[in-house]
Amino acid sequence: MRFFIWVVRVVSLLLVSSCREKTGRTVPASAPVRIEQRGNSAVLLRHGQPYFIRGAGGHIHLDRLKACGGNSIRVWDDLDAGAVLDDAQRRGMTVMLGIWVERETDGFDYNDREAVARQYERVRRTVLKYKNHPALLLWCMGNEWAQDATNFAVFDEVNRLTALVHELDPGHPITTAISPDSGRSIWLVRERCPELDILSVNAYGVMAQLRQFLDEGGWTKPYLISEFGPKGYWEVPLTPWKTPIEPLPQAKTTFVQQTYQQYIGSRPPGCLGAYMFFWGSKQEETHTWFSFFDDNGRESALVGLSQELWTGKRPANWAPTIRAIQTDDKLVSYAVFAPATQHRVRVLATDPEGDSLTYYWQIKPSAQHTSDYTDTSLPALTGLMQSATAAATTFRAPRQPGAYRLFIDVYDTHNHVASANLSFLVN
Numbered sequence: 001m002r003f004f005i006w007v008v009r010v011v012s013l014l015l016v017s018s019c020r021e022k023t024g025r026t027v028p029a030s031a032p033v034r035i036e037q038r039g040n041s042a043v044l045l046r047h048g049q050p051y052f053i054r055g056a057g058g059h060i061h062l063d064r065l066k067a068c069g070g071n072s073i074r075v076w077d078d079l080d081a082g083a084v085l086d087d088a089q090r091r092g093m094t095v096m097l098g099i100w101v102e103r104e105t106d107g108f109d110y111n112d113r114e115a116v117a118r119q120y121e122r123v124r125r126t127v128l129k130y131k132n133h134p135a136l137l138l139w140c141m142g143n144e145w146a147q148d149a150t151n152f153a154v155f156d157e158v159n160r161l162t163a164l165v166h167e168l169d170p171g172h173p174i175t176t177a178i179s180p181d182s183g184r185s186i187w188l189v190r191e192r193c194p195e196l197d198i199l200s201v202n203a204y205g206v207m208a209q210l211r212q213f214l215d216e217g218g219w220t221k222p223y224l225i226s227e228f229g230p231k232g233y234w235e236v237p238l239t240p241w242k243t244p245i246e247p248l249p250q251a252k253t254t255f256v257q258q259t260y261q262q263y264i265g266s267r268p269p270g271c272l273g274a275y276m277f278f279w280g281s282k283q284e285e286t287h288t289w290f291s292f293f294d295d296n297g298r299e300s301a302l303v304g305l306s307q308e309l310w311t312g313k314r315p316a317n318w319a320p321t322i323r324a325i326q327t328d329d330k331l332v333s334y335a336v337f338a339p340a341t342q343h344r345v346r347v348l349a350t351d352p353e354g355d356s357l358t359y360y361w362q363i364k365p366s367a368q369h370t371s372d373y374t375d376t377s378l379p380a381l382t383g384l385m386q387s388a389t390a391a392a393t394t395f396r397a398p399r400q401p402g403a404y405r406l407f408i409d410v411y412d413t414h415n416h417v418a419s420a421n422l423s424f425l426v427n
Contacts, residue, residue: 031171041269042222053273058280069310094137101142110153131169155192162195173197177226183216200226205235225274233285287377288419298417319416335424337397346392355412366403
């Protein structure tokens with residue numbers, strides 16, 4: 001076994017050494033955006049002034065983002081990049097512009113030279129098109145492309161693409177976004193992609209371990225948090241049928257507040273800031289898990305929290321709070337029902353300012369595949385709720401066996417929403 005481990009380590013080092021190179025780049029002092037080393041830390045400079053990122057992922061509700069103290073947005077690709085950059089510029093904000101890097105998990109073959117060449121040319125055209133836009137802050141070379149990758153050629157290609165962007169645009173630093181699960185994941189990027197200026201991490205529940213991972217991976221360059229929000233659906237307890245249990249709104253805001261203050265707002269050495277996820281509405285496991293807004297633009301408590309974290313000023317009015325969903329007079333984290341049976345349900349909700357509240361219940365199938373993760377929420381089932389707009393009501397379980405979620409939205413009179421759901425199985 002020890003001999004096998006030694007062989008694996010030697011092979012890994014050989015793979016790493018095959019792509020190592022000294023960049024020796026010199027960034028001109030006149031560059032619109034550059035990184036300056038100051039003692040044991042680094043500072044992002046925009047037009048010569050320190051620029052700490054108070055950002056969010058997404059490109060809508062930008063006026064609200066600006067009012068909350070946000071200064072930057074992240075987009076994952078160059079679709080509608082011109083309009084996105086223009087919108088940000090009009091508001092005095094910046095953009096971390098994503099350059100999409102194809103992923104092996106999506107079927108891309110990095111041994112296919114023609115496909116790799118087409119991607120290279122696409123990247124070249126994108127950079128030439130947008131490199132002089134005044135709202136451009138950083139280039140982000142791909143998102144989670146290393147996840148489950150078995151072909152090390154993707155690391156080499158990310159490094160080659162980064163070198164290309166440096167050649168075409170020396171005025172903007174380049175990062176890449178990974179989902180770190182260990183020091184090794186960071187070590188691989190460090191060793192095989194030396195052209196990168198910044199490491200971006202999509203970090204949720206692992207924020208407390210991030211410093212350890214960075215140290216174990218030997219990362220000494222700056223880093224930023226490219227996605228941050230409540231604990232992800234891959235980090236929470238599951239029902240017996242393997243459905244993630246979504247935290248209640250108060251648990252989400254408490255986690256975000258404490259983690260942001262400790263690991264981002266405290267300005268750790270080398271940290272350039274963070275992008276909250278997601279400044280809009282997105283179906284990912286549920287349509288409420290990461291969404292800072294609902295489909296109609298109502299704000300969750302995470303919007304007001306962002307304002308407090310970024311400006312130190314509490315909003316004049318907060319979103320409602322949901323303490324629990326009570327089912328058949330019991331407080332449970334999930335439930336199992338027989339087909340077509342009747343059940344009582346009640347939401348326990350309050351408003352910090354005593355605003356009057358209204359309610360809306362829905363039943364939806366649980367998301368089954370990543371194909372369910374879109375910008376559009378899954379459709380609700382009809383005919384199951386006795387009254388969809390009461391704090392307490394009855395519903396009928398679906399006839400079809402399977403996994404479902406019972407959603408409740410609670411609205412106040414100031415365009416706020418609090419959302420929660422109960423996972424249940426029809427068996």
